[in-house]
Amino acid sequence: MIKSTNGETPFSLTYGTEAVILVEIGMPTLRTAEVDMIKNNEDLEINLDLLEEKREQAAIQEARSKAKMEKYYNAKVRSTSFRPGDFVYQNNKASHAEDGGKLRPKWEGPYEVTEALGRGAYKLRDCNGNTLPPTWNVCNLKKCYMHGM
Known part of the structure; x- marks a missing residue:
């Protein structure tokens, strides 16, 4: 489940891969039944190598999303000021x-x-x-x- 505006899960940004839940380990699914351990280890190494780039892309997307929200807010907010005598x-x-x-x-x-x-x-x-x-x-x-x- 994606929990942030950058399109990545916190787990994938920390460890470089998606989590496998215990139910998937206990009951064979397509994701766990056809696992080649050697290829899986190679893919994990590649994911760890690309992890820093993935985090940078997530940070860029997060900043873009925040700028968009700020622009929307600033367009709607009205500034109020008072002068002495008001x-x-x-x-x-x-x-x-x-x-x-x-x-x-x-x-x-x-x-x-x-x-x-x-x-x-x-x-x-x-x-x-x-x-x-x-x-x-x-x-x-x-x-x-x-x-x-």
Whole structure:
């Protein structure tokens, strides 16, 4: 069974050949019944010689697959940034608010952005003028459109 995006099993990348399961050894199958041990040993040596190349090809395929996923993700993601003076709501999970059950509000605020610290970090101030600790994850904020734009 192939378990990764490179088309190889972890066993074949480690040992250079596919695994033979115990059931195949106990019950004769086409794979185990017609085995020529001398030719089998020669094939195993060839597979071990080609193992490094096989691993390199798997690494190239893995990198290609990851680049494709990254390109897809980057095409779909929207960048969000806030400026000082913007009003935002903060996710309750981010602020570690008391758990009020499933009926509690998911967002709290509004908070005013007082400073953009860079790389998605912001300083916030509540309506009483108290400064909150910096918020480092922009995913935990959403724009508040009721308090000015």
